[in-house]
Amino acid sequence: MAKLILIRHGQSLWNAENKFTGWVDVPLGEQGRAEATIASCKLKDYRVRVCFTSLLFRAIETAIIILTEVEDICDGRIPIIKHQADDEDWHGWDKYKGDPEQQLPVYLTAKLDERYYGELQGLNKAETAVKFGQEQVQLWRRSYTVAPPGGESLADTVKRTVPFFCDRILQHLITGDNILVVAHGNSLRAIIKHLENLSEEEIVNVELGTAIPIVYDIDAYGQIANKVILN
């Protein structure tokens, strides 16, 4: 049965400062890199065939630390980062095909980017709660349909993450490939809502810690057979 490993990136420098981050491309700090290393050790007995991350550096950095701290996770393959060919800054170095059997492709996609936090990006979460009220800020952060000012609701995030999951990730799982997905608190909540068939009320209570692997067994019908959280 295929393994699906979902993991939020390690602590970023803005997570540490309690700032709304969204699409701002803030890297990991020392603690975030240490968390990613610990996640790699927790995954030492797992073997991954394909990895997907967002375009944001904190997710890419976490993925590469996981795949390279304990190299056995790659099962003798070399992780090769597959940049988006339609990126205007793409220089063509992804044209290398090589032997697919020797590679562990790491696909980068904006579809897995964090939920866009609009006008809240860069603001301190505690100060924002004082200004707008705890209840309003909690709705912006965790409700399914309420979007933060100028940003995406979780329902909006579902519209880009779930089709990508169904079109690009599920096919690998159904054929038995183990998959690592490194993304963000809310882009992963969007996928988890779909995968676990959670209601709009249930997803409100789902919180993901930084760099905590969630491992699903996925059967040949794309259904969950088991779930473990490697706390």
Ligand SMILES: O=C(O)[C@@H](CO)OP(=O)(O)O
């Ligand atoms: O700032 C963000 O982009 C996210 C994740 O860190 O915040 P929240 O905890 O509100 O989902």
